[in-house]
Amino acid sequence: MYLRAANINIDDSVLVQQSQMGDTTAMERLILKYQNRIYNVILKMCGNPDDAAELVQEAFVKVIESIDKFQGKSSFYTWLFRIAVNLTLNHCQRSSRTAARSLDAEETEPDGTTSLMLRDCLSDERAVDPAAVAQSRELCELARKCLLKLEEPQRAVVVLRDIEGMDYAQIAEVLNIELGTVRSRLSRARGNLREILEAMLK
Amino acid sequence: MKPNPNLDELLSSFMDGELSPRQRTEVQRMAAHDPAVARRLRQLQNCRTLFCSLPPAEAPGDLLEQIKHTLERKTLLQEHPVSSRRTAGVVHLVFRKLVAAAAMIALLATLGVVVYQVVAPVPGSGPLVATAPNPLPPAVEDLGGAAPALAMVDAGFSGRLELRTAAFGSTDAFVRREIQTCGLTNLSEAGTADDQRVYQVAGTRNSVNRLIASLGGVWEDFDSAALSVGSPDGRATPVTIESVTPEQIVAVVDRSSTEASIETAATYAVMNRVMRNAPGGDLPPITNDSGGLWAMDAIPMPKLTGPERPIDATHTPVQGSAQASLTIVLLRTTR
Numbered sequence: 142m143y144l145r146a147a148n149i150n151i152d153d154s155v156l157v158q159q160s161q162m163g164d165t166t167a168m169e170r171l172i173l174k175y176q177n178r179i180y181n182v183i184l185k186m187c188g189n190p191d192d193a194a195e196l197v198q199e200a201f202v203k204v205i206e207s208i209d210k211f212q213g214k215s216s217f218y219t220w221l222f223r224i225a226v227n228l229t230l231n232h233c234q235r236s237s238r239t240a241a242r243s244l245d246a247e248e249t250e251p252d253g254t255t256s257l258m259l260r261d262c263l264s265d266e267r268a269v270d271p272a273a274v275a276q277s278r279e280l281c282e283l284a285r286k287c288l289l290k291l292e293e294p295q296r297a298v299v300v301l302r303d304i305e306g307m308d309y310a311q312i313a314e315v316l317n318i319e320l321g322t323v324r325s326r327l328s329r330a331r332g333n334l335r336e337i338l339e340a341m342l343k
Numbered sequence: 344m345k346p347n348p349n350l351d352e353l354l355s356s357f358m359d360g361e362l363s364p365r366q367r368t369e370v371q372r373m374a375a376h377d378p379a380v381a382r383r384l385r386q387l388q389n390c391r392t393l394f395c396s397l398p399p400a401e402a403p404g405d406l407l408e409q410i411k412h413t414l415e416r417k418t419l420l421q422e423h424p425v426s427s428r429r430t431a432g433v434v435h436l437v438f439r440k441l442v443a444a445a446a447m448i449a450l451l452a453t454l455g456v457v458v459y460q461v462v463a464p465v466p467g468s469g470p471l472v473a474t475a476p477n478p479l480p481p482a483v484e485d486l487g488g489a490a491p492a493l494a495m496v497d498a499g500f501s502g503r504l505e506l507r508t509a510a511f512g513s514t515d516a517f518v519r520r521e522i523q524t525c526g527l528t529n530l531s532e533a534g535t536a537d538d539q540r541v542y543q544v545a546g547t548r549n550s551v552n553r554l555i556a557s558l559g560g561v562w563e564d565f566d567s568a569a570l571s572v573g574s575p576d577g578r579a580t581p582v583t584i585e586s587v588t589p590e591q592i593v594a595v596v597d598r599s600s601t602e603a604s605i606e607t608a609a610t611y612a613v614m615n616r617v618m619r620n621a622p623g624g625d626l627p628p629i630t631n632d633s634g635g636l637w638a639m640d641a642i643p644m645p646k647l648t649g650p651e652r653p654i655d656a657t658h659t660p661v662q663g664s665a666q667a668s669l670t671i672v673l674l675r676t677t678r
């Protein structure tokens with residue numbers, strides 16, 4: 142999973158050049174290449190599939206309109222995610238109160254199986270099986286709700302690192318922050334997530 | 344174990360592979376020798392595994408189509424931006440105002456013309472104003488002094504014919520009789536009976552021409568004949584035709600306007616002067632542009648409507664219809 146970001150720059154520069162010369166097929170290939178990644182990141186950040194669909198569409202339209210201004214100083218990958226994440230953060234800030242209220246209303250107690258798996262994730266006795274986590278729909282839903290309880294800046298670094306698989310340098314470039322800020326923010330975000338999960342078990 | 348922020352940051356970076364080899368070795372050594380660090384590292388790794396294992400979501404299948412649709416909609420909106428639509432609206436309003444203003448001006452102009460036609464005096468329809476449009480020749484003024492002003496609205500021809508003759512008595516009687524025969528109004532008759540007589544006649548151009556045509560029968564009795572032609576209002580410089588012939592007088596009087604009469608008179612004046620100065624006194628032919636010849640024969644003769652026609656002696660032409668006035672000065676000469 143962490144190898145996702147490693148292979149993304151293949152042929153990007155060529156496709157970008159062709160897009161800048163008016164080749165719509167090249168732009169379509171770029172969209173098809175990144176649409177799921179972008180949508181996944183946006184959805185994990187905003188939590189609403191409809192909003193995510195609209196935001197990903199808006200992000201790609203912005204990319205198409207601005208492709209002529211792209212000078213290649215950064216990679217197309219980080220440039221694309223920077224546009225998408227900024228749009229999503231703005232959207233989240235606008236609807237933060239509404240989202241918080243809906244989360245509070247939807248807060249539910251995990252059932253027995255989910256609680257057991259969650260205790261395993263929080264224990265330090267043995268490593269958790271990722272496949273088992275992925276198969277538990279309730280646990281995944283719980284994790285998504287935990288993410289949405291984080292503040293937007295911390296949510297962004299966790300999503301970009303643990304879900305999209307970016308390295309610290311790429312996260313710093315996307316969020317336009319220092320590398321050390323990424324390091325400390327990510328550490329605090331993980332600590333907060335653990336506290337949120339622990340609170341769910343009590 | 345109580346969370347240590349610095350340790351958590353170090354362990355977090357260790358999990359993400361973001362430490363230098365030396366730092367990585369150091370963390371491995373700490374975790375190996377300190378069970379609390381090892382537990383904390385496992386807690387963080389398990390927690391991260393939870394979020395890393397979340398199944399990825401897939402974008403809507405019609406995303407590409409939606410993007411194309413959005414772009415097309417934006418392109419259409421840019422072709423008719425709001426500002427241009429507003430500008431078009433403003434232009435339309437201004438155009439409507441201009442059209443309304445133009446229509447108002449046209450309406451006012453039409454009304455003005457209608458009002459003017461109603462209010463303005465129509466020429467000839469108003470009361471006749473007695474004027475003295477025809478400055479009488481000096482001889483008349485000198486001789487008569489009391490010659491009444493011609494009350495003519497449209498006196499198209501004004502002339503003075505000076506005739507010198509040795510047969511003064513018979514000619515004088517002939518002229519007087521022909522004036523009456525032709526139905527002309529003898530407005531003034533002055534002068535001594537012995538050597539000079541002045542007749543001021545007015546009538547239509549035809550009646551004046553009939554008189555001249557009649558005088559043509561005794562024209563050989565005149566030693567000299569000179570016609571001065573001017574405008575009734577005295578603005579134009581009078582033109583004098585020396586050695587004028589009856590045909591020439593008829594041609595001058597027969598013109599349709601004062602200017603044309605003066606122009607014709609000027610032509611005859613030049614022609615007669617040239618003819619007098621030419622050897623033998625013959626008139627040289629004048630070639631026009633089309634190669635034809637102009638000669639005296641080309642001058643139209645007056646259309647005599649029958650001097651034998653009985654004339655009502657009491658007939659008096661309406662002053663308003665009089666278009667010609669002619670002052671005939673008859674002078675006695677001694678041979």
